Amino acid sequence: MSTPVIDAKDINLHLMSGKISLHILRDINLEVRAAEVIAIAGPSGSGKTSLLMVLAGLERAASGKVAVAGFNLNEMDEDQLAIFRRKSLGILFQNFHLVPSLTALENVSLALEIADTGLGYRQIREKATAALKEVELGDRLTHLPSALSGGEQQRVGLARAMVTKPRLLLADEPTGNLDQDTGALVIELMFNLARKQDTAVLLITHDRVLADKADRRLSMNRGRLQDEDDAEEKPVSQNQKAKDQTGKKQAANP
Ligand SMILES: Nc1ncnc2c1ncn2[C@@H]1O[C@H](COP(=O)(O)OP(=O)(O)O)[C@@H](O)[C@H]1O
Numbered sequence: 001m002s003t004p005v006i007d008a009k010d011i012n013l014h015l016m017s018g019k020i021s022l023h024i025l026r027d028i029n030l031e032v033r034a035a036e037v038i039a040i041a042g043p044s045g046s047g048k049t050s051l052l053m054v055l056a057g058l059e060r061a062a063s064g065k066v067a068v069a070g071f072n073l074n075e076m077d078e079d080q081l082a083i084f085r086r087k088s089l090g091i092l093f094q095n096f097h098l099v100p101s102l103t104a105l106e107n108v109s110l111a112l113e114i115a116d117t118g119l120g121y122r123q124i125r126e127k128a129t130a131a132l133k134e135v136e137l138g139d140r141l142t143h144l145p146s147a148l149s150g151g152e153q154q155r156v157g158l159a160r161a162m163v164t165k166p167r168l169l170l171a172d173e174p175t176g177n178l179d180q181d182t183g184a185l186v187i188e189l190m191f192n193l194a195r196k197q198d199t200a201v202l203l204i205t206h207d208r209v210l211a212d213k214a215d216r217r218l219s220m221n222r223g224r225l226q227d228e229d230d231a232e233e234k235p236v237s238q239n240q241k242a243k244d245q246t247g248k249k250q251a252a253n254p
């Protein structure tokens with residue numbers, strides 16, 4: 001079987017808050033395969049964004065192994081991580097993060113330019129145009145972000161994230177600022193593109209309806225990642241720990 005897109009073992013993350021070290025992620029194990037869509041829910045402050053940061057190589061785990069798209073992030077320096085992000089990752093943010101002075105087409109083209117694909121100007125424009133058509137924005141190429149609705153801006157964000165054909169898409173509450181129907185369209189386009197391009201997706205969302213469309217649902221609770229079925233509003237018990245261990249063994253021997 002092919003190497004998983006995400007292969008994370010026993011990740012722990014500590015962050016400093018003043019002089020105090022906070023234990024943010026606890027013994028996280030996660031394996032995600034190509035084209036697999038995972039939804040992650042969990043209360044605010046539980047560590048969901050922190051997990052994405054570790055998987056993007058933006059935070060370094062204190063212990064554990066983090067391999068993404070075949071790269072062992074633990075062994076890479078900052079320059080290598082930057083190249084890894086441009087070529088192998090797509091990232092979608094809640095607040096879109098488009099460059100305000102660039103048109104939709106230029107925002108998407110920029111992702112291809114910095115991914116250093118060796119493509120010329122015309123090919124880049126063609127690919128960016130095709131990516132915008134895929135998200136049904138073929139008639140908004142020359143619009144600035146300020147002239148687009150929230151849903152349209154997020155679809156430009158999706159085109160930008162997917163135009164480089166990343167192995168992994170990390171989406172941090174991408175529909176958090178959108179109404180239900182608009183968000184549902186963004187997620188539908190996202191899942192369709194991911195399946196078409198064989199991209200694995202890690203989607204953080206509080207929206208039950210959207211999460212139900214994923215292949216697998218996980219829940220973050222106080223820095224621990226659990227299968228949704230195991231996730232309950234109670235402290236981690238010995239019983240739960242035993243279950244976690246069983247889960248690990250199963251994951252190791254699929
Ligand atoms: N840069 C940081 N420095 C210190 N603590 C942080 C930092 N970023 C996040 N935290 C803390 O880590 C915890 C998890 O945060 P986060 O991953 O953003 O949670 P979520 O995305 O689930 O809301 C929170 O307690 C938050 O206060």
Ligand SMILES: [Mg+2]
Binds near residue numbers: 048049050
């Ligand atoms: Mg968050």
